[in-house]
Amino acid sequence: MKVKTIAELALGLARGDFTSTELTQYYLNRIKQFNNQTQAFITITEDQALAAAKQADTCIQNKQAGKLTGIPIAHKDIFCTLGIKTTCASKMLDNFIAPYNATVVEKLNEAGTVMLGKTNMDEFAMGSSNENSFYGAASNPWDLQRVPGGSSGGSAVAVAADLAPGVTGTDTGGSIRQPAAFCGVTGLKPTYGRVSRWGMVAFASSLDQAGPMARTAEDTALLLNAMAGFDEKDSTSANQTVPDFSANLDNKLQGMKIGIPKQYFAEGLDSNIEQTVQDAITELGKLGCTFHDIELPRTKLAIPTYYVIASAECSSNLSRFDGVRYGYRCENPADLEDLYKRSRGDAFGSEVKRRIMLGTYVLSEGYYDAYYLKAQKARRLIKQDFVDAFESVDLILSPTTPTTAFKKGEKSEDPITMYMNDIYTIGTNLAGLPGISIPAGFVGGLPVGLQLTAPYFEESRLLNIGYQFQQVTDWHQHTPDAFK
Amino acid sequence: MAFDHTDVKKIAHLARLAITEKDLENYSSSISNILDLVDQLQEVNTDQISPMAHPLDATQRLRKDIVSEKNERDSLQLNAPAIENGLYLVPKVID
Numbered sequence: 001m002k003v004k005t006i007a008e009l010a011l012g013l014a015r016g017d018f019t020s021t022e023l024t025q026y027y028l029n030r031i032k033q034f035n036n037q038t039q040a041f042i043t044i045t046e047d048q049a050l051a052a053a054k055q056a057d058t059c060i061q062n063k064q065a066g067k068l069t070g071i072p073i074a075h076k077d078i079f080c081t082l083g084i085k086t087t088c089a090s091k092m093l094d095n096f097i098a099p100y101n102a103t104v105v106e107k108l109n110e111a112g113t114v115m116l117g118k119t120n121m122d123e124f125a126m127g128s129s130n131e132n133s134f135y136g137a138a139s140n141p142w143d144l145q146r147v148p149g150g151s152s153g154g155s156a157v158a159v160a161a162d163l164a165p166g167v168t169g170t171d172t173g174g175s176i177r178q179p180a181a182f183c184g185v186t187g188l189k190p191t192y193g194r195v196s197r198w199g200m201v202a203f204a205s206s207l208d209q210a211g212p213m214a215r216t217a218e219d220t221a222l223l224l225n226a227m228a229g230f231d232e233k234d235s236t237s238a239n240q241t242v243p244d245f246s247a248n249l250d251n252k253l254q255g256m257k258i259g260i261p262k263q264y265f266a267e268g269l270d271s272n273i274e275q276t277v278q279d280a281i282t283e284l285g286k287l288g289c290t291f292h293d294i295e296l297p298r299t300k301l302a303i304p305t306y307y308v309i310a311s312a313e314c315s316s317n318l319s320r321f322d323g324v325r326y327g328y329r330c331e332n333p334a335d336l337e338d339l340y341k342r343s344r345g346d347a348f349g350s351e352v353k354r355r356i357m358l359g360t361y362v363l364s365e366g367y368y369d370a371y372y373l374k375a376q377k378a379r380r381l382i383k384q385d386f387v388d389a390f391e392s393v394d395l396i397l398s399p400t401t402p403t404t405a406f407k408k409g410e411k412s413e414d415p416i417t418m419y420m421n422d423i424y425t426i427g428t429n430l431a432g433l434p435g436i437s438i439p440a441g442f443v444g445g446l447p448v449g450l451q452l453t454a455p456y457f458e459e460s461r462l463l464n465i466g467y468q469f470q471q472v473t474d475w476h477q478h479t480p481d482a483f484k
Numbered sequence: 485m486a487f488d489h490t491d492v493k494k495i496a497h498l499a500r501l502a503i504t505e506k507d508l509e510n511y512s513s514s515i516s517n518i519l520d521l522v523d524q525l526q527e528v529n530t531d532q533i534s535p536m537a538h539p540l541d542a543t544q545r546l547r548k549d550i551v552s553e554k555n556e557r558d559s560l561q562l563n564a565p566a567i568e569n570g571l572y573l574v575p576k577v578i579d
Contacts, residue, residue: 099559192539206538235545236538304522315499322500324572329565335575337500345502350510353501357492358515360499362522374525376535381528383536415514416521432539456540 001026003479006071006165006219013060013070020060020070024053024114027072031116031163034483039138040157042077043085044117052114059112067222069112074164076155077118078125079105079210080199088201089133090123092327092347102199103231104168104210111226116164120154123349124318125175125203127151128421131412132351139408140183141480142446146405149179155213156183160447161483166214166223170200172207173306174400174425177437180213181400181449184439184478186466187213188220191457192432193238195224196231204313205236207306207429216476217438217466221245224459240457248460249467254288256465258452259393263299264424270403276441276448277399280469284397287468292393296385301378302427303419308362308375309430315359318352354415383431390455395465398424400437400449428453436462439475447475485519487512 004012012018028046035041049072056070080086080098082105087093101109109115122132130153131137138154140146141161148157152169156179159167169176171189180187188211195210202208212223224245231237260281265274281291323329323343330346333339348356362371389396401421411418428435433453440450450469454461470476489508492515496503503511557570566573 096563099556099563193542232547236542238540238542298528301525301528304524307518308522308525319500323565324574325560326563327565333575336577339575340500341497341502344500345504348501350507353503354511354514354518356499356501357495357511358518361487361491361495361515364495364498370526371522373535374530375522376537377530377533378525378528380533380536381530383539416517419518419521430539 003162004165005215006222009071009165010067014065020053020056020114021050023070024049024072024116027116027164034161034163037139037144038141038157038161038163039120039136040154040161040163041074041117042087042089042120042135042154045084045115048084049114049116056112056114066112068226070114071166072114072116072164073108073166073168074116074119074155074158075105075168076121076152076170078121078170078201079168081105081115081118084118086118086201087134088124089121089135090347090349090352091134092321094134094328096326100199103196103233104227105199107229108168108226119158119167122151122153123352124201124314125151125170125172126314126351126355128174128178128418129411130154131408132349134349137408140405141483142184142405146407146446147182149182149405151175152213153179156180156185156187159183159185159213159215160480162479166212166219168210168227169213170208170210171429172204172310173429174422176211176213177400177425177435177449177451178422180437182405182447184447184475185213185215186217186220186436186438186476187211188224188436188459188462189428189434190224190228190459191238191434193236194240194434194457194459195227196234196237198231198233202317204310205317206313207310216470217463218246218249220466221249221463243460245460245463248464251464252288253284253465253468256289256395257393258284258289258291259294259389259396260291261294261296261299261389261396261398263296264398268402268420268423269399270443272443273399273403273448276443277450280440280450281397283472284465284469287472294389294393294396296389296427298378298382298385299427302382302430303423305375305378305382305430306426307358307419308371309379311355311359312363312372313359315356315363318356351415379430382427386427386431386433395461396453398451400424400451404443404446404448424451432456434459434462436466438466438469441475485516485523487516487519
């Protein structure tokens with residue numbers, strides 16, 4: 001079967017070209033064929049998938065199907081899935097069977113999707129390369145020697161290698177957009193609070209946001225329609241009306257004002273990526289967009305601010321892993337303190353431990369004001385840059401990443417080089433804004449992502465421009481030869 | 485900013501993390517480098533700027549003080565490393 005989008009598959013299911021059971025079996029077969037090479041999945045839920053597909057087929061026969069009924073998808077292994085292993089790619093949760101479904105999972109189940117399995121990621125979503133997974137790094141389908149990006153790397157790989165037509169991811173500092181860019185797929189990080197965090201293993205609670213990834217903006221909209229909405233169980237969920245994210249896809253872009261932040265086209269940006277983004281700008285210009293130079297003067301503060309705030313929140317959130325109530329427990333603890341220390345020391349990977357320590361330090365007595373409070377103030381300045389920019393433009397455009405996918409091992413020794421990868425994506429999280437990465441071309445056979453950022457709750461605008469761009473370009477339709 | 489082996493040990497203790505001797509140098513140097521990066525923040529004037537804890541400056545939503553969850557102790561304890569009679573077992577803490 002030729003690679004199909006969710007929209008095409010939904011049409012095929014509705015017409016009776018194939019059943020959800022056949023479709024699900026097709027993707028399960030592909031996962032079995034390609035998971036050794038890609039390591040995209042941590043867990044494959046074959047039995048549950050086939051049972052859900054059977055149920056979906058009944059719905060379709062009875063004309064009770066919604067737009068996503070019978071569509072196979074995969075969830076990042078950060079979302080709790082009732083009765084199914086939920087590891088967060090950590091030894092800490094290697095044996096954890098979630099006792100409930102995350103709201104995102106529940107909503108996508110209700111929409112009739114069929115879960116194929118749980119995708120690989122950086123441990124506790126901390127990383128930009130997938131190399132921090134306890135189960136081993138997923139590989140980029142465009143070049144298996146390279147990283148797929150992270151932390152939602154397995155999710156991006158699953159879409160790029162056509163092991164699933166759509167997936168969920170989470171984005172704390174770029175973890176949906178960066179792997180989407182590296183693997184050549186479409187990934188959207190919604191406004192903070194748009195999608196419930198309930199049942200999503202917490203990393204940095206004021207930054208974490210779940211979102212969809214798929215081949216096209218159209219498919220991304222279909223998934224977001226099912227995922228978004230206020231949730232009483234998430235104390236920071238936004239009580240906002242949820243529009244039909246598919247409704248504005250056809251809008252023309254005539255007169256759309258797009259800001260180009262000069263700080264995002266500075267030192268460190270690969271010149272070939274810059275050229276690819278310029279080509280995309282030309283394309284969007286033909287569709288009627290106008291371009292305006294803007295300033296995001298505090299851009300260089302984003303990474304230091306992020307690493308203080310995200311680490312502080314992670315040290316607090318991960319204190320729940322104590323070896324007592326769930327998760328890994330060390331052998332023969334001498335006393336309670338030994339139990340805590342060795343359980344956590346043995347089961348967390350080195351990047352997770354580094355961030356817990358950094359976070360503990362910036363929150364500790366005597367350093368709280370100088371680091372944590374200072375970073376929270378800098379965060380407001382960063383947000384203000386975006387708010388000011390959106391006074392004069394409708395969207396902000398930039399590359400998603402400064403380089404294409406790098407080789408495994410290339411940056412894993414030096415955390416700071418790794419952190420710099422997220423320079424263009426982190427500001428969006430600190431401000432809490434929605435952002436999208438869409439495929440915009442290739443450099444040396446590797447995909448390049450185009451990032452667009454919108455004002456609060458304007459995800460529809462991102463999907464509209466993504467869809468219109470994808471009507472006149474075919475970058476999103478490319479599939480690596482080995483996975484055709 | 486230097487974050488030496490003693491600092492690593494002290495913070496690891498506060499965070500209840502067992503760190504092996506051979507990892508001390510790695511954590512000490514990488515955290516020192518990260519703190520150097522973070523020190524860029526000190527150059528920024530943040531007088532009169534209030535700290536930002538939530539992107540939309542939302543306040544804590546309150547709910548009615550009523551029971552909303554049912555007791556699911558048995559299913560939740562399926563994930564526990566050691567339990568007995570519905571209780572979590574830990575090493576002895578009181579002599």
